[in-house]
Amino acid sequence: MRFARIHSSDGARLCAVDEHGAARAVRFSDTGEPVRDLQSLIAGGPAATDRLTIADTAEPGKLLAPIVPHRNVFCVGRNYSEHAAEFAKSGFDATGSADGQHVPEYPVVFTKPAATVIASGDAIDPHTGITSALDYEGEIGVIIGKRASKVSKADALDYVWGYTLINDMTARDLQRDHKQWFIGKSLDTFCPLGPWAVSADEIDITDLWLQTHVNGELRQNTSTAQLIFDVPTIIETLSAGITLEPGDVIATGTPVGVGIGFDPPKYLQIGDEVTISATGLGVLTNTIGEPADRDHLVQAGSHRLFTEQTGDGPVAVLIHGLGGATTVYEPQVAALSETHRVLRYDLSGHGRSPVAGPNSIDDWVDELLALLDTKGIDQAALVAHSMGTLVATTFAANHPDRVSKLALLGPVRQQPEQAKTATRARARTVREGGMSAVADTIIAAALSEKSKTTRPLSVASVRELLLGQNPDGYASACEALAAAVEPDFASINAPVLLITGDEDKVSPVATNDDLLSIYPHAQLQVLEGVGHWHSLEDPDTVSRLLTEFLTKP
16 A cells, blocks of 8 residues: 555644545544554554555645654665766765775665655755755665564565655765765755655565656666665664664665766756656655755744754653743753753744734644644653643643643643733733833742842843743734633643742642642642742753653653
């Protein structure tokens, strides 16, 4: 079967691709659950496809990469003899053997971060600020179907779930200058993958014709029969000491015809279209786009969001509150990044994310879902502050399978009528007088007495966060908070950590005690001498509590 992944109004959906190319959403017939990603199907074993029910109509939405592996993409270099020769002659191969032999004795293996994976149709960032030698490499990707350790060549294909297409984009000058391949091949957007993932029973990997066109010109045209190290050999080599996991992806190498092999080299330019195809695997098409937005804005559904990402491991998404931004968690990022892949972003209308019209909690929930799908994140721990806790808990109630844990700093509930009136009045004040009209009042009420008298950096940080907000975005967020309806907290089964301050007037201890009695699996920590801006008022304690909670099994 052929599968695509579509971002629809219901989030990411795995779809079966019919003979006409239409993608139809699939569910497990025995549970009725929609299948969100290919990993879920692979985890079901060989009989999983027999359990699928396929929708009658095509699923509308944006095409995503069919799979984003949970760890780096394994890649094999110099695996077609003619390409190995053209690469050796180019002068850019810093790994060539001393005796001038271009055909390697053993597979040459490197990796690309999973975060480089993009879908067919997405733009490739040319990274013009750091490279002027942008090149393509059409390849066949192998998708592992079951755990493989010390697998023999004879049995290797039994561990393959299926295949896909990959463009192993490369900055040749970086590849040469750094004397290894990781940096030159691991820039953002440098692993277009798709459009489909196709089960192994539909593909003859021993003689599969692979073609690459650039702006319609045929550049690569070779059969996998010409591989130096075939797929079984690659799997045998990797699994000899590295356990391959279900959902791992291996790029098998590129044939002759890359841009650097021409004289003069044919490097890719902005606007060029690269098309990679192979019988049965579809067509992977990407255009070299304009340089990435210098403001680090990521398209998430209809919104453009400022994002920051550090670390590696399980994903922790940090969500700020009203008047906040990614920097509210700056003191915690270094500690959390030691054990987690930390993703911070500004809610639309806050910080460096543009205003996208009137806000609501539901809209922010939808943009979080779109952001996770864009980043290829299946499940994450959510850390949220103040108003952001309504976004996080509503998301957890609506999408329980996407949330592993919830850490809620200064959690809030839907406002009573008197508070709604005051919040809407604040919105009007900001629209008329800007953020300076409310900043000092908020600081006086939201920080503890200890912070206001002995923590000048905390006061300054909160003040700068508030004054840096777009007044229209902040006012719209106030109105969204006033209109918010809390989710069914009791339905959230994920472990919950509640953190508040003993001087937190926005999220008082009594409110947290109530929430503690509602959540099925919750714990509460009260910080002494702390108001509502916990991460900035007592950063070390908050870092410790979050690290302990997120790393605990």
